[in-house]
Amino acid sequence: MSDTTTLPPTDETTDVNPVGGIDQAVGDFQYKVDYEFDAGTGLSEETVRYISSVKKEAPWILEFRLKALKTFLDKPMPTHWATTDLNNIDFSKIRYYLSQGQKPKRTWDEVPDDIKKTFERLGIPEQERKFLAGVEAQFDSEAAYSNIKDIVSKQGVIFCNSTEALREHPEIFKKFFGKVIPTGDNKFSALNSAVFSGGSFIYVPPGVKVAQPLQAYFRINAENFGQFERTLIIADEGSEVVYMEGCTAPKFSTSTLHSAVVELVALKGAKIQYITVQNWANNVFNLVTKRGVAHEDAEIKWIDCNIGSRLTMKYPGVVLKGKRARGEVISIALANDGQHQDTGAKMIHAADDTTSVIVAKSISVGQGRSTYRGQVHIPKHLKGCKNNTECDALLINSNSRTDTYPAITVRGDTHSVQHEASVSKVNEEQIFYMQQRGLTEAQAMSLAVNGFVNDLVRQFPMEYSVELKRLIDLEMEGSVG
Amino acid sequence: MSSLEIRDLVVALTATPDKPIVKGLNLTIKTGEVHAIMGPNGTGKSTLSKAIAGHPDYQIISGDVILDGKSILEMEPDERARAGLFLAFQYPSEIPGVSIANFLRAAVQARMAEGEELDATGYYKKLYGKMDMLKIDRKFTSRSVNEGFSGGEKKRCEILQMAMLEPSFSLMDETDSGLDIDALKIVAEGVNAMRGDKLGVLLITHYQRLLDYIVPDFVHVMYDGRIVKSGDKSLALELEAKGYDWVKTELAAV
């Protein structure tokens, strides 16, 4: 990511941030942005047809989208188990697609100071700041991006956005697309299937071990700012790839609904690691479906950090389809005032000797609310499966709320299952102790939170752990008066 | 020279402001001086030290605490700390997941001017030096602050922090309790090494033995929320010999 600092700015807009903008980490900043060409607000067959035609898609995709729309409309809100806050999403007020090609009409001077300060604190390079704030229509990521593309394409790796993949690699795409997460998996996967745009497509050929994590330049790739990204990663037999979804930059979004679908396929002996650090605005509903299928001896690991948003619902999962497959979810969620992090993991064991590990840590601050939902399923006919679940909650101040719903269904007697849960509090005495050493209350809380997640953060790539720490600092700063 | 002046201090629990624990206490400590406070259990020694440090459980009912001519009562605990006040806790808190090295680094950084960068090499050099002085194993740098420490290790870790942060006034609340004889000597040597015209110490202790190693300039007896008797080192010996009943009867006689 550090490479991006050296990239020259560009005035030529070839590809523009379709969400128009901007978004944010602390506070609810909003801009009025004029979009000349978009699908308008509201969701109908027309909207879907519009998106598909703008993208010049093949007929089968349009059909797929239209069917998904119907599924979406037919499915009730899952409020029988999830929060009724979902009912506050007004689907008729949302823009489902913003076409490319407009220049934002904003100057750096118009960007609120708090946003500028946040960028600075996060150490975002100057040029990226302008892009993120919507001042610059585009950050020239193409050069760096095609650079990494070139490097990996020498190994036969396909790495592009999903729109491009649909056009250029329809055979592979079609074979795996929508197979891990069927349209009807849940209401929001159906929504995504109807209106998706943006997201990444990666195919790693057999035996290829991609040396560098694939990510970086997507962080600022325009289409990746889409509200309805669709990502599909296929690691062919014996291959290895790490993907980092970088949303650590504060996102100053004019949209309030983000609903992504991410599908991973690890074929025999392959390894996929998918890392996310997300930091959403306080008004955003972040409803994401992420799942991978691990075939024989394959390994899928999700590292998922969620900060901010009004409501996040996300339960990365692994279907352990082949013998000795391994699945792991490491999840960190921080819920501050007015935020609800409803996160967890799903492990579906479907072959003998499969192993799954879940480590979930949540932090609730002030009125923030954390919910953990874990599902571990080991059917009776299997042998030698293992699951280890650890789920820890940290409360900072007594109003915080945390709930755990572990659903572990294990049938058969040759399995080993362990479940540990803990709830701890940062108490006044600890804060005072740290303050007595000269740390402000916010610094003290941030240190306590960092300490709580420290063992997990150690597994992150360096730049992500640094950014996560900064994000925690910022959150804690905002939480004391 | 700096001074810490405690003036007619009355302290109560925030929850029960009508029941003072410290009941009008006067004491002035100058840098270069070591004052020892002795007194029976429950007499308000820890309350005094925590109230000075700004603990939210305690409320100052009246009186003042003045550091170099300026009242510190309106200051947040962390501001007081950065102004040069250090409290070695009787019961130090555990901070899970935060290593001693990172904790102290954050504390050192908190004292630096904005934009100033911490020199990591220099920091570690100093840290290791102080650890060696206090005979603390270097593996402790990566252990979480006080977590799973023995009683004596916690106390030594308090002194390590004091040595790193170089306060102008240190309130040491029973730093000797829980230390074995060797550790007591090491800690005392550490404190003695820090003694000098840049440091004033308030030493709360129950044991005269500590005062053999850290020889105080003044000894005060605290009883029922007040200082009832002050003297030099010999007062501690007298107390050891006669017990607190002696102070009580003396008080009754007045």
Ligand SMILES: Nc1ncnc2c1ncn2[C@@H]1O[C@H](COP(=O)(O)OP(=O)(O)OP(=O)(O)O)[C@@H](O)[C@H]1O
């Ligand atoms: N946070 C608190 N909550 C309730 N009572 C308190 C609190 N702090 C102090 N007290 C009470 O105030 C009195 C003085 O306590 P303090 O800890 O200051 O005594 P001390 O002189 O330090 O005693 P020791 O020698 O045992 O350490 C005691 O009766 C104690 O129970």
Ligand SMILES: [Mg+2]
């Ligand atoms: Mg005490």
